[in-house]
Amino acid sequence: MFKGRDIVSIKELSREDIERIFEVAEDMIPIAKGEKKTDILRGYVLATLFFEPSTRTRLSFETAMQRLGGSVIGFSNPKATSISKGETLADTIRIVDLYSDVIVIRHPFEGSARLAAEFAEHPVINAGDGAGQHPTQTLLDLFTMAREFGDISGLNVALIGDLKYGRTVHSLAYILSKLGANLYLVSPPLLRMPKHIIRELNKKPVETDKLEDILGEIDVFYVTRIQKERFPDPTEYRKVAGSYRITAKLLSSAKKNAIVMHPLPRVDEISSDVDPLPHARYFQQAFNGVPVRMALLALVLGVV
Amino acid sequence: MEEEKTLKVQKIKNGIVIDHIPCGRALKVLKILNIEGDIGSAVSIAMHVRSRYGWKDIVKIEDRFLEEKELDKIALVAPTATVNIIKDYKVVKKHRVEVPDRIVGIVRCTNPRCITNQNEPLTPEFYVISRDPLIIKCKYCERDMESDEIVENII
Numbered sequence: 001m002f003k004g005r006d007i008v009s010i011k012e013l014s015r016e017d018i019e020r021i022f023e024v025a026e027d028m029i030p031i032a033k034g035e036k037k038t039d040i041l042r043g044y045v046l047a048t049l050f051f052e053p054s055t056r057t058r059l060s061f062e063t064a065m066q067r068l069g070g071s072v073i074g075f076s077n078p079k080a081t082s083i084s085k086g087e088t089l090a091d092t093i094r095i096v097d098l099y100s101d102v103i104v105i106r107h108p109f110e111g112s113a114r115l116a117a118e119f120a121e122h123p124v125i126n127a128g129d130g131a132g133q134h135p136t137q138t139l140l141d142l143f144t145m146a147r148e149f150g151d152i153s154g155l156n157v158a159l160i161g162d163l164k165y166g167r168t169v170h171s172l173a174y175i176l177s178k179l180g181a182n183l184y185l186v187s188p189p190l191l192r193m194p195k196h197i198i199r200e201l202n203k204k205p206v207e208t209d210k211l212e213d214i215l216g217e218i219d220v221f222y223v224t225r226i227q228k229e230r231f232p233d234p235t236e237y238r239k240v241a242g243s244y245r246i247t248a249k250l251l252s253s254a255k256k257n258a259i260v261m262h263p264l265p266r267v268d269e270i271s272s273d274v275d276p277l278p279h280a281r282y283f284q285q286a287f288n289g290v291p292v293r294m295a296l297l298a299l300v301l302g303v304v
Numbered sequence: 305m306e307e308e309k310t311l312k313v314q315k316i317k318n319g320i321v322i323d324h325i326p327c328g329r330a331l332k333v334l335k336i337l338n339i340e341g342d343i344g345s346a347v348s349i350a351m352h353v354r355s356r357y358g359w360k361d362i363v364k365i366e367d368r369f370l371e372e373k374e375l376d377k378i379a380l381v382a383p384t385a386t387v388n389i390i391k392d393y394k395v396v397k398k399h400r401v402e403v404p405d406r407i408v409g410i411v412r413c414t415n416p417r418c419i420t421n422q423n424e425p426l427t428p429e430f431y432v433i434s435r436d437p438l439i440i441k442c443k444y445c446e447r448d449m450e451s452d453e454i455v456e457n458i459i
């Protein structure tokens with residue numbers, strides 16, 4: 001049962017929950033594309049509280065709600081609200097909860113979505129809390145893989161780039177491993193996945209700093225950004241970032257049906273000559289955010 | 305033999321003896337019980353005492369009894385400790401401390417970016433991930449804290 005449930009952390013979702021979300025998301029695809037119309041959420045109000053900007057995520061949620069016939073209130077600039085006058089998040093949530101049927105929150109502090117879920121009567125969906133959880137991103141990533149290959153179990157997934165600081169990649173590693181994928185962790189030594197995250201994985205991952213070594217085994221290349229700030233020396237950064245760049249040339253020795261994913265925005269981790277290749281799946285992945293979020297809204301509001 | 309060593313520290317009439325404290329943690333135990341300066345009763349500490357299991361610390365406090373919450377705090381600082389309740393020079397009750405499954409309101413999260421450290425009306429709460437070694441996870445930011453960090457962040 002999903003009705004009334006909060007979606008705060010991916011760890012709270014069982015395999016069956018995830019299957020149910022994907023089943024509904026699959027049905028939502030023609031509606032998300034505008035090919036089919038529905039108003040199953042007519043009369044429902046979604047509040048999107050973006051305490052820090054994330055235009056892509058916010059637009060994706062708002063599109064999801066409107067495609068289902070619901071309406072949206074909210075803000076994407078907290079400076080213009082009473083929050084900047086020192087109101088607690090708890091109070092803001094209590095009030096918005098009175099105005100709406102479901103709340104989506106993005107907030108710079110870790111654990112803020114859990115707080116919101118405790119203070120709101122209505123369901124709360126976490127759209128990213130600081131360096132913490134971002135479960136809808138994780139779900140749309142999984143959905144993209146599941147649609148492509150049918151099953152996550154047995155997939156060889158390479159997580160590439162900054163595996164140290166990117167907490168969303170930690171959640172993704174956790175859930176992929178729980179669902180039976182084989183993980184390949186590809187990063188410069190400086191940005192390796194922390195031990196406490198690896199400890200929670202079901203199976204020991206393959207760790208390497210050389211993408212070339214595992215290229216031919218991979219089904220999914222999940223690329224993340226390596227941030228300049230992580231390196232004291234800019235030349236070192238350029239050297240390291242360059243060695244994890246996905247190019248058309250590199251992919252010529254990859255599996256034929258391998259796909260390339262990226263949470264976007266990308267800078268130059270994926271060369272634009274990959275865009276026209278059958279491997280490129282990052283734009284599809286971004287689109288999949290809409291049907292997955294439609295499914296979550298419909299499920300927590302209890303209309304499907 | 306052990307009893308004899310213990311007796312080197314002054315015997316008390318009424319109060320508590322916290323025994324089997326891991327070496328070096330005695331002062332921490334006093335700190336979390338807010339025992340500093342003038343408290344109006346006798347306190348004695350034995351540090352680095354030989355015991356059957358190696359070295360340990362002992363704390364004795366006269367005319368003082370413990371609340372449940374204080375026992376939980378001691379468990380976090382000194383998971384191996386036993387607390388003896390003394391009445392008329394006799395041990396009337398003896399219990400091992402035990403880390404509770406949920407730790408509510410006695411430890412602060414070390415993560416400065418955690419919502420529990422932002423003046424919200426929240427009580428910090430942790431789940432126990434592992435008892436030996438002690439690892440707890442913040443219910444809000446999901447960050448893990450290990451033994452030394454926990455000791456430094458008891459409220």
Ligand SMILES: [Zn+2]
Nearest residue numbers: 413418442445
């Ligand atoms: Zn925390």
